[in-house]
Amino acid sequence: xxxxxxxxxxxxxxxxxxxxxxxxxxxxxxxxxxxxxxxxxxxxxxxxxxxxxxxxxxxxxxxxxxxxxxxxxxxxxxxxxxxxxxxxxxxxxxxxxxxxxxxxxxxxxxxxxxxxxxxxxxxxxxxxxxxxxxxxxxxxxxxxxxxxxxxxxxxxxxxxxxxxxxxxxxxxxxxxxxxxxxxxxxxxxxxxxxxxxxxxxxxxxxxxxxxxxxxxxxxxxxxxxxxxxxxxxxxxxxxxxxxxxxxxxxxxxxxxxxxxxxxxxxxxxxxxxxxxxxxxxxxxxxxxxxxxxxxxxxxxxxxxxxxxxxxxxxxxxxxxxxxxxxxxxxxxxxxxxxxxxxxxxxxxxxxxxxx
Ligand SMILES: [Fe+2]
Numbered sequence: 001x002x003x004x005x006x007x008x009x010x011x012x013x014x015x016x017x018x019x020x021x022x023x024x025x026x027x028x029x030x031x032x033x034x035x036x037x038x039x040x041x042x043x044x045x046x047x048x049x050x051x052x053x054x055x056x057x058x059x060x061x062x063x064x065x066x067x068x069x070x071x072x073x074x075x076x077x078x079x080x081x082x083x084x085x086x087x088x089x090x091x092x093x094x095x096x097x098x099x100x101x102x103x104x105x106x107x108x109x110x111x112x113x114x115x116x117x118x119x120x121x122x123x124x125x126x127x128x129x130x131x132x133x134x135x136x137x138x139x140x141x142x143x144x145x146x147x148x149x150x151x152x153x154x155x156x157x158x159x160x161x162x163x164x165x166x167x168x169x170x171x172x173x174x175x176x177x178x179x180x181x182x183x184x185x186x187x188x189x190x191x192x193x194x195x196x197x198x199x200x201x202x203x204x205x206x207x208x209x210x211x212x213x214x215x216x217x218x219x220x221x222x223x224x225x226x227x228x229x230x231x232x233x234x235x236x237x238x239x240x241x242x243x244x245x246x247x248x249x250x251x252x253x254x255x256x257x258x259x260x261x262x263x264x265x266x267x268x269x270x271x272x273x274x275x276x277x278x279x280x281x282x283x284x285x286x287x288x289x290x291x292x293x294x295x296x297x298x299x300x301x302x303x304x305x306x307x308x309x310x311x312x313x314x315x316x317x318x319x320x321x322x323x324x325x326x327x328x329x330x331x332x333x334x335x336x337x338x339x340x341x342x343x344x345x346x347x348x349x350x351x352x353x354x355x
Pocket of ligand 1: 173174202227228
């Protein structure tokens with residue numbers, strides 16, 4: 001099917017070998033369309049391309065401006081002062097609910113984002129508000145991912161500008177979910193393969209949505225597209241490997257996975273951080289950037305030193321020392337005074353954090 005350049009979307013598949021006028025190969029048949037390829041086609045003034053019919057295009061037929069036509073969004077635009085207040089108070093609620101985990105830079109960055117009145121920020125505020133209206137779960141998750149990512153940025157000694165950018169990347173990484181039907185988004189049971197495919201398209205849809213605005217940082221757009229990619233190539237939608245992913249996408253991927261697992265969902269209790277660390281230790285070292293994930297595990301676990309936990313044998317204990325080799329199985333002190341090294345007692349594990 002021949003398509004004009006304007007209608008070709010990220011995630012589609014090119015259906016021909018494409019050459020420049022002088023006969024130089026631009027891209028071979030069956031290449032997935034990336035933002036970079038779109039830019040290249042534009043540069044070489046390619047106006048029309050034969051595309052494969054089996055790309056992601058059928059998932060991209062939602063009008064990205066649908067959200068802007070919702071009553072909530074319209075009322076927000078006409079009453080922006082009130083909307084800002086509502087957004088601020090919901091941020092306050094998050095601060096009150098979880099005061100120990102608040103990163104002050106995150107709050108500062110959000111405040112800057114909310115109150116600086118240039119055009120980009122207004123667009124971004126519109127989208128944060130839409131997120132808040134459409135789904136509290138997505139909104140809270142996104143704010144948390146921004147916070148976790150900014151922590152990780154600090155731990156990796158990234159410059160301040162990178163940390164600020166990570167907060168914005170966290171806030172908008174899942175923006176494409178606003179374009180996923182509610183019945184799929186909030187489905188309590190397992191998604192069908194077809195529904196899962198639609199859910200996965202929040203990455204390409206998010207990119208397309210943000211890409212409508214020339215003045216939004218391109219790295220934020222890329223994170224929306226690439227935050228479900230994995231370093232071993234097992235992610236989606238582009239199946240990129242480590243070399244093709246930037247640090248922002250890699251950091252948000254870790255923060256996103258950690259937040260998703262440790263938060264409560266309608267269909268399950270929050271997963272204990274030690275269980276999540278166990279997952280990162282077992283599978284995460286290949287899937288995520290190893291040096292980032294190791295730093296993340298170390299810092300997260302150190303923050304749980306001296307906290308109370310519930311063990312699978314029903315006893316309560318305090319975390320005393322993180323085991324260097326099996327970080328998810330620390331030395332604990334049971335309330336009756338006995339020490340227990342979980343690294344050598346595989347039959348007992350931490351099931352819940354108590355304080
Ligand atoms: Fe996502």
